[in-house]
Amino acid sequence: MKKTITFEIDTACLPGRTDEYIAALWYIAQFQPAEHGDHDAGEFAEQVGREIIQRWMRGVPVPVWNIQGSDYYHQQLTRIARWNGEDWVAASDAQRSVPEIL
Incomplete structure (x- = not known):
């Protein structure tokens, strides 16, 4: 069964x-x-x-x-990519939001 x-x-x-x-x-x-x-x-x-x-x-x-174990990896990842709500996209392709610009 x-x-x-x-x-x-x-x-x-x-x-x-x-x-x-x-x-x-x-x-x-x-x-x-x-x-x-x-x-x-x-x-x-x-x-x-x-x-x-x-x-x-x-x-x-x-x-x-x-302090989190994932902090280092998150910091490194956000140097090269941005989360668009569904997937990570290259930072050069990502549209920056207002808080990121300031």
Whole structure:
């Protein structure tokens, strides 16, 4: 017998979920059938991971997101490309927005 199970998860509700539910979501995030590098899959896994870390660090008065592992790569990527809402385009091809011009 084969079964297909689909999960619909509202990440905005993560803070109100139980620890057990969040732990189950971590496994779902890690074993979802998306290809490695999939944007939405990565965003989901990161949001669940951040919720786990925030709960673990609860009550600790330190900034937890000032420095991120992806900061360097993002900085390098934005030197040569811009996100247009769907895909990365070469910086020379991207239309600059008002905040970028200022």
